[in-house]
Amino acid sequence: MTKKTYRKTLSANDAGETKSHQAGMLIPKADHEFRAFLGELDPATKNPRRTISCLDEHGEEIDLQYIYYNNKLHDKKGTRNEFRLTCLTGYLRRSGAKSGDELELSKDEGQNLFNLRLITNSHSDAVTGETSNRIVLRGWRRIH
Incomplete structure (x- = not known):
């Protein structure tokens, strides 16, 4: 049985640190595999x-x-044409998610149930012990 695993490094917006309203995590249209x-x-x-x-x-x-918010394709004045993953806010808050942490989503082939976990990141450099606030923003990437 093959297992596929994807991860996304959380931005401040993803983790709820900006206190802004977000309609879920964006999934790039070009990311056909995910x-x-x-x-x-x-x-x-x-x-x-x-x-x-x-x-x-x-x-x-x-x-x-x-x-798939696609009212641009269906309504004369529609503006949205984007994919989102929603209903994560409660889980991220309960888990104490912060920007720089990673969200992992995995599933065994042929199964319907996905596995979800938060991988925390201390934001510190193991060699120097210095703290870094730099976060590289990126979408979902396949790990396995």
Whole structure:
């Protein structure tokens, strides 16, 4: 059985540190591999979504929403054409997520349940012991 694992380094906005309203974590349209991992969404449907059922590192079940906000394709004055992963705020707050931490999403091939976990980052350089506030922003990347 093959397991696929993806990680995303959290930005301050992802972790809720900016106190701004966010409609979930952005998934780049060009990231076809990660989008396929989450499952297909029908662009002919306005704002299609699917539930991503997860088990976190503490054994708690969490339902995320994978949404294609596509009103630009369906409404004359629509502006949105983006993929998002939503319903993560509560989990990230309970886990004490901070910018620079990594969110990991994995799944065994043929299974419906995803695994979700937060990998904390001390933000310190192991050699110098200095603290760094520099965070490299990037999308979801395949680990395994």
